[in-house]
Amino acid sequence: MLLRLLFVMLWASAAIAAKLGLYSSPPLTLATIRFIAAGMILFAFVYVLNRRYAWPSRAEWIPLILLGLLNTTIYLGLSFWAFTTVSAGIFNLFVTVNPFIVALLSHIFLHRKILGREWTGMGLSAIGLSIATFPSLMESSATLPGLAAVAIGMIAMASGSVYFKKKDLQLPGIVINTWQVLLGGILLMPFTVWFEFDQGVRLDMYFWGSLIWLVAAVSIGAMLLWFRLLKQDPVKANNWLFATPIMGYLLAAIFLHETITPFDGIGTVLVIIGLISSGNVTLRKLAPASKSSGG
Known part of the structure; x- marks a missing residue:
């Protein structure tokens, strides 16, 4: 339970960190630097400092490349780009x-x-989130390409979740995440060069703060938790994504001083009810006496 809540918090913080980073960097450039940096840090830890992890076998390379393409290049790459218009x-x-x-x-x-x-x-949960996001929807200036990018990204992430469960790779989560992030960043690099080669980056506090958080807390921390949850049940793991927007509102109120509206409160209640109804959270686990810490 606690690990799931931690994942929700880290996952929700990514949007805020990315928004701040876009003040100083084009979206694909920020995303590519994030993925390459996170991948290199993980690679150094797994294969240089630790040395107890084996390299993937020949049969495991294709699944790792596909996971990097779906979860990193397409989903996260398109999400960063969509943040500029959606x-x-x-x-x-x-x-x-x-x-x-x-x-x-x-x-x-x-x-x-x-x-x-x-x-x-x-x-x-979907009804609750619709209510919580209603004010934003009414004031949205989203573009059709931006909406299409978000939709394709979500389909890619869902496909990656199911593919990961189906292949059942016999590799530690940290090894899978290392190659997923690094390969995904490499695959995104040509698109970054093609679309943003003439756009500069300001190396200020927004850029470095966003990059450090996205690399350490999200690309490394959140994704390791994500793979652990997926190994248990991909549907239940993805259901916890319902709670990330609500957590996002809370984090935005704290760090960006955004106002939490009654719509947010009603939506939060419905999301919690939805999680309980789906079996992801039980009253026993929510009870103070419970010692269950989740997955």
Whole structure:
């Protein structure tokens, strides 16, 4: 339970850090630097300092490349680019689509039965997020290319979640994340050069603060937690994405001094009810006497 909440907090903080970083850097440039830096740090830890992890086998390289392409290059690359034209409210609303896509793909490719309570929980959470993001939707200046980028990114992430579960790679999470981030950054590099080669970067506090947080807390910390949750159940892991926009509102209020509206409060209640209804959170786990710490 505590690990899931930590993941939600770290995952939600990425949008705020990215928004701040875009004050000083083009989106794909910031994303590429983030992925390459995180990948190199992980590589140094796994294969230089530690040396107890084996290199992937020949059969494991293709799955690692595909995970890097889906989860890093496409999903995160398009998300960074979309932040320049799509509001946080619109982006957060699209996040709710992810569990539905994962559930459908898991049913088709993994033959996982989707329980009625899971559909009910996801529906309640989606309604809650719709209410919470309503003010942002009304004031949105999103463009069609930006919305398409977010939609494609969400489909890529859901596909990566199901593919990861299906392949069941017998590699430690830190090794998978190392190659996913590093390979994803390398695959994104040609697009960055093509679209942003003539755009400069200001090396100020916004750039360095955003980069350090995105690398250490999100690319390394959050993704390691993400793989651990996915190994347990991809549908339930993705359902926790329902809570990230609500956490995002709280973090934005603290660090960006944004106002939390009644819509946010109503949405938060519905999201919690949805998580409980879907079986992701039980009253026993929420009880103070419980010692369960989750996955």
